Amino acid sequence: MANVMDGDRLFGVGEADVVQPLKAAAGVAKTFRAYDQHQSFLLPPSLDDWLPDDHTARFVSEIVDDSLDLTSIYASHTNATGAPPFDPRMMLKLLLYAYSTGVTSSREVERRCHVDVAFRWLSASTAPDYRSLARFRRRHLKALNDLFTQVLVLCAAAGLVKLGRVGLDGTKLRASASRHKAMSYDRLTTRIPQIEAEVAKLLVEAEQADVADDVEFGEDRRGDEVGVELATREARLVKMRAAKAALEADAAQRAASDAEAKARKADKSDTEIGAAVELAKSTAVVKPKSATFVH
Numbered sequence: 001m002a003n004v005m006d007g008d009r010l011f012g013v014g015e016a017d018v019v020q021p022l023k024a025a026a027g028v029a030k031t032f033r034a035y036d037q038h039q040s041f042l043l044p045p046s047l048d049d050w051l052p053d054d055h056t057a058r059f060v061s062e063i064v065d066d067s068l069d070l071t072s073i074y075a076s077h078t079n080a081t082g083a084p085p086f087d088p089r090m091m092l093k094l095l096l097y098a099y100s101t102g103v104t105s106s107r108e109v110e111r112r113c114h115v116d117v118a119f120r121w122l123s124a125s126t127a128p129d130y131r132s133l134a135r136f137r138r139r140h141l142k143a144l145n146d147l148f149t150q151v152l153v154l155c156a157a158a159g160l161v162k163l164g165r166v167g168l169d170g171t172k173l174r175a176s177a178s179r180h181k182a183m184s185y186d187r188l189t190t191r192i193p194q195i196e197a198e199v200a201k202l203l204v205e206a207e208q209a210d211v212a213d214d215v216e217f218g219e220d221r222r223g224d225e226v227g228v229e230l231a232t233r234e235a236r237l238v239k240m241r242a243a244k245a246a247l248e249a250d251a252a253q254r255a256a257s258d259a260e261a262k263a264r265k266a267d268k269s270d271t272e273i274g275a276a277v278e279l280a281k282s283t284a285v286v287k288p289k290s291a292t293f294v295h
Contacts (some may be wrong), residue, residue: 047125050117056164057118060097063151064089072143086128091136093122095144096151099202100164105209106130106137107217134210141203148199149192156191166198248284255284 051057064070073088097118098109112119113127120127137144156168168191259280263273 047117047121051121055118056101057093057097057122060100060151060163061093061122063154064093064096067154068092068147068150070147073140076140086126086132086136088136088140090123090126091128091133092144092147094119094128095133095137095206096148097122097164099148099206100166102165104202104206105213106133106206107210107213109133130210130213137203137206145196145199145203148202149196152195152199153192156195166202168195251284252281255280 070088070092073092077085077088094109094113098104098112103109103112107130109119110127110130110133113123114120152163152166152168155163160168162168256277259276260273263276268276
């Protein structure tokens with residue numbers, strides 16, 4: 001397929017065996033920053049370098065590692081048979097960060113572990129599946145309720161106004177007031193029932209989200225899987241080329257019909273009608289309503 005514009009055409013004519021690279025228009029001599037999605041690294045990249053030092057995910061991780069007692073959760077894992085379970089610290093960090101940032105679906109948490117740097121950093125690039133995440137929450141629901149509350153109380157005591165989307169301090173502060181000043185004990189104790197209610201709400205929302213996902217996608221599907229026909233680059237190219245060819249053929253047919261109707265209405269000869277139809281076919285433009293395709 002030619003990789004140049006033909007008048008106002010959005011697609012070139014015909015198919016090609018090789019996808020041609022995008023080329024700048026004549027006269028454009030601009031140097032762009034290097035862009036290589038397949039770039040290799042001399043040294044293995046570190047996930048730790050990809051997450052900003054002040055990111056909320058780091059704060060969540062540090063609280064779980066340094067301030068929480070997970071003895072009851074670890075003690076519940078006594079069966080030595082079967083595959084090793086995911087580390088409770090990692091699962092707790094993921095759920096705490098996810099729920100506090102508005103991600104309550106276990107399927108969405110799994111997806112984020114593949115595509116979101118913060119989630120991938122918290123999971124150490126292991127990406128637990130949605131079933132394991134949901135089972136962990138349900139198995140340790142009472143402990144999670146207490147641990148989540150402890151985390152939010154600690155955050156409020158440390159002076160955080162919010163953790164993700166969860167409001168911790170309802171006090172209206174002047175702009176000049178320190179947002180990091182620790183809460184007084186008396187004021188904190190009045191906030192604890194509200195924090196407990198917030199935690200209970202988050203856990204209920206998470207269960208509701210998982211149940212709704214199971215109904216919509218089925219218990220054995222994540223919901224965002226692509227079909228077999230789109231699973232590989234080669235398959236996707238074949239599918240996209242076929243779709244493009246179908247769009248072009250449809251556009252050419254519609255353009256030819258319109259041209260023939262106009263020519264007959266103008267009382268043109270058969271030769272003129274044929275010429276108009278062929279011209280319309282060769283200059284047909286694909287213009288989907290919701291998108292514009294260009295070379």
